[in-house]
Amino acid sequence: MSVSAILPADHQASPEVEAPPYVTVVLPCYNEQDHVVLELERISAAMDASGYSYELLVIDDKSTDNTLAVLRDVAGKFPHMRLMPFRRNGGSGTARRIGTQEARGKIVVWTDADMTYPNERIPEFVRYLDDNLDVDQVVGARTSEEGTHKWARVPAKWLIRMIAQRLSGTKIPDLNSGLRAFRRDVSLPYLRLLPPGFSCVTTITMAFLSNQHPVDYLPIGYAKRSGTSKFHPFRDARRYILQVLRMVMYFDPLKVLMPVALWIMALGFVKLIADVVRYDFRVTTSTLLAILVGFQIVVLALIGDLVARSRSDT
Numbered sequence: 375m376s377v378s379a380i381l382p383a384d385h386q387a388s389p390e391v392e393a394p395p396y397v398t399v400v401l402p403c404y405n406e407q408d409h410v411v412l413e414l415e416r417i418s419a420a421m422d423a424s425g426y427s428y429e430l431l432v433i434d435d436k437s438t439d440n441t442l443a444v445l446r447d448v449a450g451k452f453p454h455m456r457l458m459p460f461r462r463n464g465g466s467g468t469a470r471r472i473g474t475q476e477a478r479g480k481i482v483v484w485t486d487a488d489m490t491y492p493n494e495r496i497p498e499f500v501r502y503l504d505d506n507l508d509v510d511q512v513v514g515a516r517t518s519e520e521g522t523h524k525w526a527r528v529p530a531k532w533l534i535r536m537i538a539q540r541l542s543g544t545k546i547p548d549l550n551s552g553l554r555a556f557r558r559d560v561s562l563p564y565l566r567l568l569p570p571g572f573s574c575v576t577t578i579t580m581a582f583l584s585n586q587h588p589v590d591y592l593p594i595g596y597a598k599r600s601g602t603s604k605f606h607p608f609r610d611a612r613r614y615i616l617q618v619l620r621m622v623m624y625f626d627p628l629k630v631l632m633p634v635a636l637w638i639m640a641l642g643f644v645k646l647i648a649d650v651v652r653y654d655f656r657v658t659t660s661t662l663l664a665i666l667v668g669f670q671i672v673v674l675a676l677i678g679d680l681v682a683r684s685r686s687d688t
Contacts, residue, residue: 397428398479402469404435406487424497430455436463467574483555491553499555510560510587514553514594541622573617584625627678639668
Protein backbone atom coordinates (compact mmCIF):
# COMPACT_ATOMS: atom_id res chain seq x y z
CA MET A 375 0.00 0.00 0.00
CA SER A 376 1.55 3.31 -1.05
CA VAL A 377 1.75 6.36 1.19
CA SER A 378 -0.13 8.53 -1.29
CA ALA A 379 -3.07 6.10 -1.31
CA ILE A 380 -4.00 6.80 2.31
CA LEU A 381 -2.63 10.24 3.09
CA PRO A 382 -4.80 13.27 2.29
CA ALA A 383 -3.96 15.12 -0.87
CA ASP A 384 -2.87 18.23 1.03
CA HIS A 385 -0.50 16.35 3.36
CA GLN A 386 3.12 17.42 3.15
CA ALA A 387 6.04 16.61 5.40
CA SER A 388 6.75 19.35 7.91
CA PRO A 389 9.47 21.71 6.70
CA GLU A 390 12.70 21.23 8.61
CA VAL A 391 13.16 24.85 9.68
CA GLU A 392 14.93 23.69 12.84
CA ALA A 393 17.06 20.79 13.91
CA PRO A 394 15.18 17.48 13.70
CA PRO A 395 14.03 16.01 17.00
CA TYR A 396 15.88 13.15 18.64
CA VAL A 397 12.73 11.11 19.35
CA THR A 398 9.61 10.47 17.28
CA VAL A 399 6.64 8.99 19.12
CA VAL A 400 4.33 7.30 16.60
CA LEU A 401 0.77 7.19 17.95
CA PRO A 402 -1.85 5.49 15.74
CA CYS A 403 -5.43 6.43 16.60
CA TYR A 404 -8.63 4.71 15.54
CA ASN A 405 -11.88 5.68 17.29
CA GLU A 406 -10.19 7.02 20.43
CA GLN A 407 -12.19 10.26 20.80
CA ASP A 408 -12.96 9.88 24.52
CA HIS A 409 -9.41 9.50 25.79
CA VAL A 410 -6.95 10.54 23.09
CA VAL A 411 -6.41 13.98 24.67
CA LEU A 412 -5.53 12.38 28.01
CA GLU A 413 -2.97 10.23 26.20
CA LEU A 414 -1.50 13.25 24.42
CA GLU A 415 -1.20 15.08 27.73
CA ARG A 416 0.48 12.11 29.41
CA ILE A 417 3.03 11.59 26.63
CA SER A 418 3.77 15.30 26.22
CA ALA A 419 4.25 15.85 29.96
CA ALA A 420 6.70 12.93 30.18
CA MET A 421 8.69 14.00 27.13
CA ASP A 422 8.77 17.68 28.15
CA ALA A 423 10.20 16.71 31.55
CA SER A 424 12.77 14.33 29.99
CA GLY A 425 14.84 16.97 28.22
CA TYR A 426 14.74 15.04 24.94
CA SER A 427 13.76 16.89 21.79
CA TYR A 428 10.81 15.11 20.27
CA GLU A 429 7.87 15.10 17.92
CA LEU A 430 4.54 13.40 18.56
CA LEU A 431 3.40 11.96 15.23
CA VAL A 432 -0.31 11.29 15.65
CA ILE A 433 -1.90 9.23 12.87
CA ASP A 434 -5.67 9.12 12.57
CA ASP A 435 -6.43 5.85 10.79
CA LYS A 436 -9.69 7.09 9.22
CA SER A 437 -11.64 6.99 12.48
CA THR A 438 -15.40 6.68 12.18
CA ASP A 439 -16.04 8.77 15.31
CA ASN A 440 -14.86 12.31 16.16
CA THR A 441 -11.24 11.42 16.87
CA LEU A 442 -9.88 13.51 13.98
CA ALA A 443 -12.01 16.53 14.94
CA VAL A 444 -10.82 16.28 18.54
CA LEU A 445 -7.19 16.09 17.42
CA ARG A 446 -7.56 19.14 15.21
CA ASP A 447 -9.22 21.09 18.02
CA VAL A 448 -6.39 20.46 20.49
CA ALA A 449 -3.48 20.68 18.03
CA GLY A 450 -2.61 24.16 19.22
CA LYS A 451 -2.12 22.94 22.79
CA PHE A 452 0.61 20.49 21.77
CA PRO A 453 3.38 22.29 19.86
CA HIS A 454 5.32 19.06 19.30
CA MET A 455 2.37 17.24 17.76
CA ARG A 456 2.27 16.53 14.03
CA LEU A 457 -1.09 15.27 12.78
CA MET A 458 -1.27 12.86 9.88
CA PRO A 459 -4.85 11.87 8.89
CA PHE A 460 -5.34 8.91 6.55
CA ARG A 461 -7.89 9.07 3.75
CA ARG A 462 -8.84 5.43 4.33
CA ASN A 463 -8.27 2.89 7.04
CA GLY A 464 -4.94 1.13 6.63
CA GLY A 465 -4.60 -0.78 9.90
CA SER A 466 -2.25 -0.23 12.83
CA GLY A 467 0.65 -1.87 11.00
CA THR A 468 0.31 0.51 8.06
CA ALA A 469 0.09 3.48 10.42
CA ARG A 470 3.26 2.42 12.25
CA ARG A 471 5.13 1.70 9.03
CA ILE A 472 4.32 5.05 7.44
CA GLY A 473 4.86 6.82 10.75
CA THR A 474 8.36 5.33 11.00
CA GLN A 475 9.13 6.27 7.41
CA GLU A 476 7.95 9.84 8.04
CA ALA A 477 9.70 10.10 11.42
CA ARG A 478 12.38 12.75 11.80
CA GLY A 479 13.87 11.36 15.00
CA LYS A 480 16.76 8.94 15.37
CA ILE A 481 14.81 6.99 17.99
CA VAL A 482 11.27 5.87 17.13
CA VAL A 483 8.77 4.91 19.81
CA TRP A 484 5.64 2.89 19.07
CA THR A 485 2.74 2.93 21.50
CA ASP A 486 -1.06 2.92 21.59
CA ALA A 487 -3.61 5.60 22.40
CA ASP A 488 -5.99 3.41 24.41
CA MET A 489 -4.54 4.13 27.90
CA THR A 490 -3.24 0.56 28.32
CA TYR A 491 0.51 1.22 28.22
CA PRO A 492 2.45 3.32 30.77
CA ASN A 493 3.38 6.00 28.27
CA GLU A 494 4.80 8.18 31.02
CA ARG A 495 7.75 5.76 30.91
CA ILE A 496 8.62 6.47 27.27
CA PRO A 497 11.70 8.57 28.25
CA GLU A 498 12.97 5.55 30.22
CA PHE A 499 12.93 3.48 27.03
CA VAL A 500 14.79 6.14 25.07
CA ARG A 501 17.34 6.51 27.88
CA TYR A 502 17.87 2.75 27.89
CA LEU A 503 18.92 2.88 24.23
CA ASP A 504 21.22 5.81 24.98
CA ASP A 505 22.85 3.95 27.85
CA ASN A 506 23.14 0.65 25.94
CA LEU A 507 24.54 1.45 22.52
CA ASP A 508 24.75 -2.25 21.65
CA VAL A 509 20.94 -2.62 21.93
CA ASP A 510 18.84 -1.71 18.89
CA GLN A 511 15.35 -2.18 20.32
CA VAL A 512 13.82 -2.17 23.80
CA VAL A 513 10.35 -3.63 24.34
CA GLY A 514 7.92 -3.23 27.22
CA ALA A 515 7.27 -6.73 28.57
CA ARG A 516 3.82 -6.79 30.17
CA THR A 517 3.58 -8.42 33.57
CA SER A 518 -0.18 -9.04 33.31
CA GLU A 519 -2.92 -9.50 30.71
CA GLU A 520 -5.86 -7.10 31.03
CA GLY A 521 -7.27 -7.29 27.50
CA THR A 522 -10.68 -8.50 26.44
CA HIS A 523 -11.24 -12.24 25.77
CA LYS A 524 -8.58 -13.02 28.38
CA TRP A 525 -9.54 -16.70 28.39
CA ALA A 526 -8.44 -16.95 24.74
CA ARG A 527 -5.66 -14.35 24.63
CA VAL A 528 -3.48 -15.80 27.39
CA PRO A 529 -3.08 -19.37 25.99
CA ALA A 530 -2.92 -18.12 22.39
CA LYS A 531 -0.15 -15.63 23.17
CA TRP A 532 1.74 -18.23 25.20
CA LEU A 533 1.63 -20.70 22.31
CA ILE A 534 2.72 -18.09 19.76
CA ARG A 535 5.54 -16.93 22.02
CA MET A 536 6.78 -20.51 22.50
CA ILE A 537 6.80 -21.04 18.72
CA ALA A 538 8.69 -17.78 18.20
CA GLN A 539 11.24 -18.62 20.90
CA ARG A 540 11.79 -22.07 19.42
CA LEU A 541 12.28 -20.75 15.91
CA SER A 542 14.37 -17.71 16.86
CA GLY A 543 16.43 -19.46 19.53
CA THR A 544 15.91 -16.47 21.83
CA LYS A 545 13.93 -15.94 25.02
CA ILE A 546 11.07 -13.52 24.30
CA PRO A 547 9.22 -12.27 27.40
CA ASP A 548 6.59 -10.42 25.33
CA LEU A 549 6.31 -10.96 21.59
CA ASN A 550 3.52 -8.55 20.70
CA SER A 551 3.82 -5.65 23.12
CA GLY A 552 2.71 -2.35 21.57
CA LEU A 553 5.19 -0.22 23.56
CA ARG A 554 8.73 -0.24 22.20
CA ALA A 555 11.59 2.05 21.18
CA PHE A 556 14.13 1.32 18.47
CA ARG A 557 16.77 2.93 16.28
CA ARG A 558 15.10 4.18 13.12
CA ASP A 559 18.06 3.53 10.81
CA VAL A 560 18.17 -0.13 11.89
CA SER A 561 14.45 -0.60 11.22
CA LEU A 562 14.28 0.90 7.72
CA PRO A 563 15.21 -2.27 5.74
CA TYR A 564 12.41 -4.20 7.47
CA LEU A 565 9.53 -1.74 7.26
CA ARG A 566 8.37 -3.17 3.94
CA LEU A 567 7.80 -6.49 5.71
CA LEU A 568 5.27 -5.07 8.17
CA PRO A 569 1.72 -6.39 7.70
CA PRO A 570 -1.19 -3.95 8.03
CA GLY A 571 -2.66 -5.44 11.22
CA PHE A 572 -1.69 -6.05 14.85
CA SER A 573 1.04 -8.55 13.97
CA CYS A 574 3.31 -5.69 12.87
CA VAL A 575 4.76 -5.61 16.40
CA THR A 576 5.55 -9.32 16.17
CA THR A 577 7.16 -8.74 12.78
CA ILE A 578 9.50 -5.96 13.90
CA THR A 579 10.61 -8.10 16.87
CA MET A 580 11.28 -11.17 14.71
CA ALA A 581 13.02 -9.08 12.03
CA PHE A 582 15.46 -7.65 14.57
CA LEU A 583 16.10 -11.00 16.27
CA SER A 584 16.52 -12.87 12.98
CA ASN A 585 19.21 -10.41 11.88
CA GLN A 586 21.17 -10.38 15.14
CA HIS A 587 19.98 -6.93 16.22
CA PRO A 588 19.90 -7.07 20.04
CA VAL A 589 16.46 -6.66 21.64
CA ASP A 590 16.09 -6.07 25.39
CA TYR A 591 12.98 -5.96 27.55
CA LEU A 592 11.75 -3.77 30.40
CA PRO A 593 8.89 -5.00 32.61
CA ILE A 594 5.79 -2.78 32.44
CA GLY A 595 2.27 -2.76 33.81
CA TYR A 596 -0.69 -3.05 31.50
CA ALA A 597 -4.02 -1.35 32.24
CA LYS A 598 -7.51 -2.19 31.09
CA ARG A 599 -8.28 -0.75 27.69
CA SER A 600 -10.33 2.41 27.27
CA GLY A 601 -12.89 2.12 24.50
CA THR A 602 -13.57 -0.94 22.35
CA SER A 603 -10.85 -3.44 21.50
CA LYS A 604 -10.16 -4.17 17.82
CA PHE A 605 -8.41 -7.46 18.63
CA HIS A 606 -10.12 -10.65 17.44
CA PRO A 607 -8.85 -13.59 19.54
CA PHE A 608 -9.00 -16.31 16.86
CA ARG A 609 -8.42 -14.43 13.62
CA ASP A 610 -5.53 -12.37 14.99
CA ALA A 611 -3.98 -15.36 16.79
CA ARG A 612 -3.86 -17.22 13.46
CA ARG A 613 -2.26 -14.19 11.85
CA TYR A 614 0.35 -13.96 14.60
CA ILE A 615 1.37 -17.60 14.14
CA LEU A 616 1.53 -17.28 10.36
CA GLN A 617 3.56 -14.10 10.65
CA VAL A 618 6.09 -15.72 12.99
CA LEU A 619 6.54 -18.60 10.55
CA ARG A 620 6.70 -16.19 7.62
CA MET A 621 9.42 -14.09 9.25
CA VAL A 622 11.61 -17.07 10.17
CA MET A 623 11.10 -18.49 6.66
CA TYR A 624 12.10 -15.14 5.20
CA PHE A 625 15.35 -14.85 7.16
CA ASP A 626 16.25 -18.46 8.06
CA PRO A 627 14.17 -21.08 6.16
CA LEU A 628 16.41 -23.92 7.33
CA LYS A 629 15.03 -23.54 10.87
CA VAL A 630 11.50 -24.25 9.67
CA LEU A 631 11.97 -26.70 6.82
CA MET A 632 15.01 -28.79 7.77
CA PRO A 633 13.57 -30.34 10.98
CA VAL A 634 10.39 -31.29 9.11
CA ALA A 635 12.40 -32.80 6.26
CA LEU A 636 14.69 -34.81 8.55
CA TRP A 637 11.77 -36.20 10.55
CA ILE A 638 9.95 -37.33 7.40
CA MET A 639 13.11 -38.92 5.98
CA ALA A 640 13.88 -40.62 9.31
CA LEU A 641 10.40 -42.12 9.43
CA GLY A 642 10.82 -43.21 5.82
CA PHE A 643 14.10 -44.99 6.55
CA VAL A 644 12.68 -46.65 9.68
CA LYS A 645 9.80 -47.94 7.58
CA LEU A 646 12.29 -49.02 4.91
CA ILE A 647 14.03 -51.27 7.43
CA ALA A 648 10.66 -52.63 8.56
CA ASP A 649 9.66 -53.34 4.93
CA VAL A 650 12.91 -55.18 4.26
CA VAL A 651 12.37 -57.39 7.30
CA ARG A 652 8.63 -57.98 6.89
CA TYR A 653 8.29 -58.20 3.10
CA ASP A 654 11.50 -59.96 2.10
CA PHE A 655 13.34 -56.90 0.71
CA ARG A 656 10.26 -55.45 -0.97
CA VAL A 657 9.67 -51.75 -0.33
CA THR A 658 6.19 -50.26 -0.15
CA THR A 659 5.12 -47.19 -2.08
CA SER A 660 4.46 -45.20 1.09
CA THR A 661 8.06 -45.75 2.22
CA LEU A 662 9.50 -44.46 -1.04
CA LEU A 663 7.09 -41.54 -0.97
CA ALA A 664 8.14 -40.51 2.55
CA ILE A 665 11.85 -40.62 1.65
CA LEU A 666 11.23 -38.71 -1.58
CA VAL A 667 9.10 -36.02 0.10
CA GLY A 668 11.70 -35.55 2.82
CA PHE A 669 14.45 -35.21 0.21
CA GLN A 670 12.43 -32.66 -1.75
CA ILE A 671 11.88 -30.56 1.38
CA VAL A 672 15.64 -30.66 2.08
CA VAL A 673 16.31 -29.34 -1.43
CA LEU A 674 13.64 -26.67 -0.98
CA ALA A 675 15.18 -25.63 2.36
CA LEU A 676 18.64 -25.32 0.83
CA ILE A 677 17.33 -23.26 -2.09
CA GLY A 678 15.40 -21.03 0.33
CA ASP A 679 18.52 -20.56 2.45
CA LEU A 680 20.52 -19.62 -0.63
CA VAL A 681 17.92 -17.03 -1.62
CA ALA A 682 17.80 -15.61 1.92
CA ARG A 683 21.56 -15.25 2.10
CA SER A 684 21.78 -13.65 -1.33
CA ARG A 685 19.43 -10.77 -0.42
CA SER A 686 21.04 -7.45 0.43
CA ASP A 687 18.82 -6.84 3.51
CA THR A 688 19.92 -9.91 5.51
